[in-house]
Amino acid sequence: MTRAATPELLCDGPIATITLRRPDQANRLELVDLECLESHVETLRTSPAVRVLILQAQGAHFCSGFHIDAVPGVDAPALFERLCDRIENLPQISLAALQGGAWGGATDLALACDFRFGTDACQMAIPAARLGLHYYGGGMRRLVTRLGMGPAKRLLLAGQSLDAAAMRDCHFLDECLPSVEALRARVQDQAQTIASLxxxxxxxxxxxxxxxxxxxxxxxxxxxxxxxxxxxxxxxxxxxxxxxxxxxxxxxx
Missing domain, CATH: 1.10.12 (Lyase 2-enoyl-coa Hydratase; Chain  A, domain 2)
Incomplete structure (x- = not known):
């Protein structure tokens, strides 16, 4: 594992971008990645010149969640809950740019953002019950308040996967774009608009x-x-x- 693969924070004037950088593993998150993300979020919390955060990922997929075999005994749900709560409570307006799949805790990373943009190839699932995991409270709260009880139960209790159309219908995605290029352009345009407010x-x-x-x-x-x-x-x-x-x-x- 190299430090170069950890999430990267770049600031360009009032717009900050955090990029997940493990495309060969569908941007699977290791413990070091969660620690790095927390550090980036703390940097942003104390950076009043930054007005907008874009959360994005390299490769074909947004994120496949935490690598549960990486560190035995680590309470991954608790780590995700703390990280997502902190993203949710940032003073900056946050935009998630999703392509491909978002699985497990990655769905909560996106829900913690204020806006979510995706592509027609998006899909999501939360395999907690298939693994024997009880989903954490903050994640359930975001599912219910953002999407509603019905979609939350479909994801958690029925183990359903949602495609891009279903993600748009339940308001997980605010907008759906035809390509990654269109996604990047739309998110940048929205970020610049928000940064001007x-x-x-x-x-x-x-x-x-x-x-x-x-x-x-x-x-x-x-x-x-x-x-x-x-x-x-x-x-x-x-x-x-x-x-x-x-x-x-x-x-x-």
Whole structure:
């Protein structure tokens, strides 16, 4: 195993990209990969200049989940839950770009992102029951809140695989593109659009939309964030740009 195969984080202005880099193993994740991903996520959490995260993979498939034979005794579900919770709670808006298959915990990596784009060749499955694993709470919560109880039960209790059309129908995929090239172009275009928006408003609305979905809306915290935006220089810039009919230049202040 070489360090070069671990996930790579690259930042280009306000857009960060994390790339899974084990295409010969369908981007199977080793313990070192999970540790590397956690490190990248922590870097992003403390990088206010970054406004958008793209999570993507090399090769024909997005990710085949954790290599369960790699480290005996490792609680892979707990590691995945912690990682996905941290991705979900990033202040940046996150986009997952999926081609080919997403299996097991890889489905939760994608669900932890705010938007998911795929290709017509996409498919997904969660073989937890086939392995005798009990799926972890955070992953079940994301399945139910993102997709609904029906699709969650089909994936976990019936062990069904979903193709790209079914993934779009249950809202796992926000958009489905005809090729990997079209996928990459669409995700970049969406990332650039989001990066041009006001980051204070985006991070606050993301946080409160997530808590609202979980039934835990904190109205006091929401009002504090709303007032923060109302008093921000970004709002002043947005109004000036609107009046001048020019693109705004937001600073996050």
């Amino acid at each position: 006001a980051p204070l408003a985006l991070s606050g609305m993301k946080r409160h939309l997530n808590t609202l979905a979980f039934g835990n809306l904190d109205r006091e915290a929401l009002e504090q964030d709303r007032q923060r935006c109302a008093q921000s220089t970004d709002l002043q810039e947005g109004v000036r740009a609107w009046q001048a009919r020019r693109p705004p230049r937001f600073t996050g202040r």
